[in-house]
Amino acid sequence: DSGxxxxxxxxxxxxxxxxxLRCSPRSGDLSVYWYQQSLDQGxxxxxxxxxxxxxxxGNILERxxxxxxxxxHSELNLSSLELGDSALYFCASSPPDPRDGYTFGxxxxxxxx
Amino acid sequence: GENVEQHPxxxxxxxxxxxxxxxxxxxxxxNYFPWYKQELGKRPQLIIDIRSNVGEKKDQxxxxxxxxxxKHFSLHITETQPEDSAVYFxxxxxxxxxxxxFGKGNQVVVIP
Numbered sequence: 001d002s003g004x005x006x007x008x009x010x011x012x013x014x015x016x017x018x019x020x021l022r023c024s025p026r027s028g029d030l031s032v033y034w035y036q037q038s039l040d041q042g043x044x045x046x047x048x049x050x051x052x053x054x055x056x057x058g059n060i061l062e063r064x065x066x067x068x069x070x071x072x073h074s075e076l077n078l079s080s081l082e083l084g085d086s087a088l089y090f091c092a093s094s095p096p097d098p099r100d101g102y103t104f105g106x107x108x109x110x111x112x113x
Numbered sequence: 114g115e116n117v118e119q120h121p122x123x124x125x126x127x128x129x130x131x132x133x134x135x136x137x138x139x140x141x142x143x144n145y146f147p148w149y150k151q152e153l154g155k156r157p158q159l160i161i162d163i164r165s166n167v168g169e170k171k172d173q174x175x176x177x178x179x180x181x182x183x184k185h186f187s188l189h190i191t192e193t194q195p196e197d198s199a200v201y202f203x204x205x206x207x208x209x210x211x212x213x214x215f216g217k218g219n220q221v222v223v224i225p
Contacts, residue, residue, distance in 0.1 A: 002158075031212070041217075042202070042215060042216070045214075048211075048212050056211075088154075090156060096211070097211075098145075106156050
């Protein structure tokens with residue numbers, strides 16, 4: 001157990017729908033990062049939050065949004081889903097300095113049908 | 114942004130042989146260099162890391178070497194075993210940055 005909790009583990013939904021993925025960071029970590037990993041692809045960075053504020057944005061589509069709440073958990077919202085959004089979505093968390101521990105959760109596998 | 118490249122994209126080795134995969138980066142201010150291992154369908158996990166004030170670090174069968182002048186670092190796996198088969202990601206964090214920039218990954222296949 002990495003200490004980073006992601007729910008749900010699996011999600012199957014239809015095109016056009018909206019889903020919310022949830023991430024609880026390790027105790028004490030202030031930063032949360034979201035990544036998308038499609039089949040046989042690398043880790044595509046989506047967005048980072050630090051202590052409730054957006055800190056960095058990567059290749060995140062406009063249909064996707066995220067937020068980090070006062071208790072530091074984060075949610076990634078995916079809307080108007082398309083078949084190509086099917087992927088593993090990972091959350092990672094770290095202390096203020098990522099060199100002190102950058103840990104991934106087990107991921108949410110999203111299947112859009 | 115930071116440019117991180119990994120070569121080769123796929124590496125096949127006989128069980129018991131050594132495997133070496135290389136990561137190059139562009140930002141000379143980078144000062145932290147981890148390697149993550151991802152088994153199929155699982156989360157990436159940190160296996161070894163090195164900081165810029167060290168040239169080599171070893172942990173049992175794995176080692177990482179850093180060449181700051183040439184801006185590359187390598188992962189060495191000795192006496193490979195089938196359970197070493199996985200995708201390996203390198204990453205860097207430039208000084209002043211607050212997240213890791215990952216390479217695209219190397220698929221390592223250990224042939225029994």
